[in-house]
Amino acid sequence: MVRWLVNSVKGFCKNKKGYSYLQKCNLVNIKLKWAKDKVLDEAVSGQRDLKAALILVSLISSAPETSVPIYRLRLHRRQLGIPDELKLSTFIRRYPSVFQENYFLDSAGTPVPAFGLTAEASILRQEELNVLQQNQMDLVDRVRKLLMLVRHTTLPLQTIDQLKWDLGLPYDYQQTLIPNFPDLFSTVKLEDERVGLKLLSWDNRLAISHLQKNVGLSEKNLAFPIGFTRGFGLRRKCTEWLEDWQKLPYTSPYSDASHLDPRTDVSEKRIVGVFHELLHLTIHKQTERKNVSNLRKPLGLPQKFTKVFERHPGIFYLSKKSDTQTVVLRDAFNGSELLEKHPLVDIRRKYGALMDKGFLDRSRGLYRKAEDVKELGV
Numbered sequence: 001m002v003r004w005l006v007n008s009v010k011g012f013c014k015n016k017k018g019y020s021y022l023q024k025c026n027l028v029n030i031k032l033k034w035a036k037d038k039v040l041d042e043a044v045s046g047q048r049d050l051k052a053a054l055i056l057v058s059l060i061s062s063a064p065e066t067s068v069p070i071y072r073l074r075l076h077r078r079q080l081g082i083p084d085e086l087k088l089s090t091f092i093r094r095y096p097s098v099f100q101e102n103y104f105l106d107s108a109g110t111p112v113p114a115f116g117l118t119a120e121a122s123i124l125r126q127e128e129l130n131v132l133q134q135n136q137m138d139l140v141d142r143v144r145k146l147l148m149l150v151r152h153t154t155l156p157l158q159t160i161d162q163l164k165w166d167l168g169l170p171y172d173y174q175q176t177l178i179p180n181f182p183d184l185f186s187t188v189k190l191e192d193e194r195v196g197l198k199l200l201s202w203d204n205r206l207a208i209s210h211l212q213k214n215v216g217l218s219e220k221n222l223a224f225p226i227g228f229t230r231g232f233g234l235r236r237k238c239t240e241w242l243e244d245w246q247k248l249p250y251t252s253p254y255s256d257a258s259h260l261d262p263r264t265d266v267s268e269k270r271i272v273g274v275f276h277e278l279l280h281l282t283i284h285k286q287t288e289r290k291n292v293s294n295l296r297k298p299l300g301l302p303q304k305f306t307k308v309f310e311r312h313p314g315i316f317y318l319s320k321k322s323d324t325q326t327v328v329l330r331d332a333f334n335g336s337e338l339l340e341k342h343p344l345v346d347i348r349r350k351y352g353a354l355m356d357k358g359f360l361d362r363s364r365g366l367y368r369k370a371e372d373v374k375e376l377g378v
Helices: 038-044 047-062 070-080 088-093 119-134 136-149 157-167 210-215 236-246 265-281 289-299 305-311 343-363
Strands: 012-015 018-021 099-105 111-117 154-156 185-189 195-199 286-288 316-319 326-329
Touching (some): 038 326, 157 195, 236 265, 265 326, 286 289, 289 305
Antiparallel strands (some): 099 111, 316 326
16 A cells, blocks of 8 residues: 655755755655547647658758769668658658659669659758748757756767757758757767767756746646546555655756655656656657656656656656657647747648648559569569
């Protein structure tokens, strides 16, 4: 039987650095059930194919030629995130309203497929580039805030790459965005020989969490917005635990938390605050669970830190669509619609509508391949 083990946090402890809370509470061993949320699943649905398609659009549009051979696109397959058993050419052909198929003969006279962009996709790509340019500083600030969340304000570029789609960064941000701000960022060699991105200066203006902006900096015991899947029932002891947990001190994700005991609910509330802020930095207010797996050490988090997603289903929803787990921030949505829509979200929805149209038209037989290249086996 789950018992309430937490005593109230009492007083302050004064030291050379100022004041810090005395921790007088243990981590409560409680687990809430997972319940399917069809509405938030809808917000996740289609993101995998959309991401893969837009990466291909970026690759094709940046190539010197109008059509890119399939064997060159295959070099980037791992970054697309499509199922291993699915041929890349099969995936691309699903969306003939976005990708235009052409052929050229290799040295042996065999036709090789190459893919360019349709007129509609080319127009949309130019609109996307305009939006990226207009929102350049917003995207830069998202990267700055991400680096301010981690120790030494430095992250491996590989880790940032895993989050670049979620942050709204251009596919080639390392070449087209970061070099424009040499006063803010620097690339460094890390101890493990990887290349990292370092933030050169701290900005107190940015070191304010989304929750603090909404409630007020003067509040110390900030409570997270809570919402549950329709029909989700909480037992009384769980309700009491959650009410008391919400009253615990809130530690800003941008402040030093090395003094917190990781075995306490106070520390857990800080971890929840870190991911609440991280998800607010994403433009879709969601990310795949695996994308944060490499953030444990940079964020200074304990082992099994992602358990907070299961322990707090009223704050986070774990969607299991597309054979993966996606963490969704509940309070960022009204139903399946985002409350705050970044301009890039609208662009991506236009791409999604174009993809859906092509997929439907193709299923109706409105697109046909030439008979001499119909069965290429590629």
